[in-house]
Amino acid sequence: MSKKEIPYAFCTAPWVHAHVAANGKRRLCCIAEEAPEQYSKLPWNEFKNSEYMKNVRKQMLENKVPPECKICENPNRVETMRDKWISMYPGESAAAVESTAPDGSTDFKIKYLDYRSNLCNLKCRTCDPSASSSFHTLVSKNFNTDLKAMFGDIGETSPMPTVKNYESIYSKEAMQFCETEDLTRIYFAGGEPFVESSHLPLLQKLVDQKKASNVILAYNTNLGYSLNTLKAWLELAVHFKEIYFFVSIDGEGDIAEYIRAGLKFKNFETNLDYLIQNKPPELRLYLDITFTSLNLFFMQEFADFAIRKNVQTTGKLMVFGENSFPLLRCESISQNVKQKLLTEWNSYFAKLTESQKNLVNVLDGTMKLFGTTTPTQFVSKNESLHRLKTFENLHPNESKFLELLSRKPLGTEWCRELTNETI
């Protein structure tokens, strides 16, 4: 096979991308399987042309899909991530193949950086102790057999090692990349990137080196930090080529505060308003909601909030994979209540003007997706409610799930269905 032919199994990521997940493990990209431990812990300059990476590249060039990429063989979206990588770097694929020695090694430079840590100011109920240091600290301090059943042994390994690894290894590597690599995109997620001490210095470095105008930044951020932090960031952000700013927010007011435990909605809204008024033209702002069984009952209020702020929405369903708080998964809502929720939403959405619909049409699409889910009871109702109570006991002064639900007639109906068994 000529090196110029791009095989089906080829993906640009193992040539142009460096990724570390919030749990401190290296992967080919954010959806690939983790690299084996003995390789994952290597510094980048050893990992880049390790036996593992060389083997991945060789497999792709021999048109064999590496086992860590199986998700791109069974995608859960229309466009696979592999297609996305190839379309993101259209000119680079052939050059990347050309750069590759027969043993799979390459001197191709990194263009896309995505290093995450689990350092986070919040402990969202949709999250997990392995992805949030605050969540981990909370669980560790109160560790008991119920929490162990929910989260495994994680509570016994405090302080969380990955924050330390990030500070001592990965943030230094990321800084180094600003000098040695050809960065054109950086994705910041976490954890919460804005509470990372190396975040602003890294941007400053790119500005100082006059590289910022070539770099596209993308964020998933919770806006739950100080306004001064946001202001300092904005001063640097204006130098970058484009910014995609996805603000994670799972409702309005105390609905958001319940799901995103630790968030002060007032502080969040102050930051959001400041950003709306002061955002540079290159910044595209989105309110990014994770649909849960709680905020589905308040989706009209959330859509009204986005319309009032004149900010585009995006969203996804909390479905498979999350077992700690099964009641928050969208499929835990019964068929009866689900149908009524959809009818209410459809009637609300139909009354919006075209420009309002444009702002919230992803919410409408995600509602339709919710309509296709199969109501499922993941564990018994008693077990679900017990887990809910276990976690709510960690936050004694905060709102409670069933109380919030019962603010709505349909929420009350679902509460009755949930609690007709003894807890």
Ligand code: SF4
């Ligand atoms: S093929 Fe898919 S899973 Fe593998 S590196 Fe590319 S995008 Fe990631």
